[in-house]
Amino acid sequence: MSSSIVFIVYVNDAPEAARFYADLLEIKPGFQTPGYIAFDLGEGVDLALWSGQLDGLTPAVPRTSEVCLALPGGPEAIDGQFARWVEKGVRVVSEPRDEVFGRTFVVADPDGNLIRVAPVD
Template identity: 30%
Template sequence: MISNTYFLLYVDSTSVSTAFYSRLLDKPPAHSTEAFALFILDSGIKLGLWSRPNVEPEAQAAGGGSELGWAVDSRATVDELHRHWQQLGMTIAQPPTETGFGYTLLGLDPDGHRLRVLYLTAA
C-alpha cells in the first residue's frame, strides 16, 4: 500500500536549491547530502531535490514543464506570499491575478520549476 506522497524535482545545484527552499518554506531539510535534499512539508507531503547529474536513469525533463502548487485560505494570503516571495528575491512569473479558477500567484525556483499559490474561488 502506498502511504507516503512526495514530489521530486531535478535541480542543477542541490546546495543552491536547498538554500532557496529552506528560505521559501522557512525550515531546514529533514535530510541533506551533496546530491539530494528532502523537505517534509507541514501537510506531511515530502519534497525531494535531486541533483540532475546524479539522477539514474538519466532524466530528460527540465524545470517549467509542470507546477508544484499550494492552496491557501484567502486572497490576503496570496498577497502576503507575493510580498514575501519578492523579499526573498524570487522570480515572479505571474503576480497575483484573478483567473477562471481563483486568485493565484506564480513564482519560479532557481531551476525554473513553477511554484503556484492558489486561493480557489467558488464556480
C-alpha cells in the same frame, strides 16, 4: 498503496536549491545527501530536490509542471505571500490574478522550476 508521496524537483545544485526552498518556505530539510535533499511538508508528504539527473538544466527550458503551495486565508493571504517573496528577490513568472479556483501567482526557483501559490481547495 503507499501512505506517503514525494514530489521530486530536478535541480542543478541540490544544496543551493535547498537554501532557496528553505528560505522561501521557512522550513529546514529533514533528509540530506550531497545530491538529494528532502523537506517534510506534513504527514506523508515530502518535497525532494535531486541534482545530477539532467544535464543542462536551465531556467530557459519551459516547464510543464509546478509545485503548488496552497494557503488558507483568501486573496489577502495570497497577495501577502507574493509581497513577501518579491522582497526576497524571487523571479516572478505571473503576478497575482484571479482564476477559476481563486487568487494565484507563480514564481520560479533558480533552475526555472515553477512554484504556484493558490488558495486551499
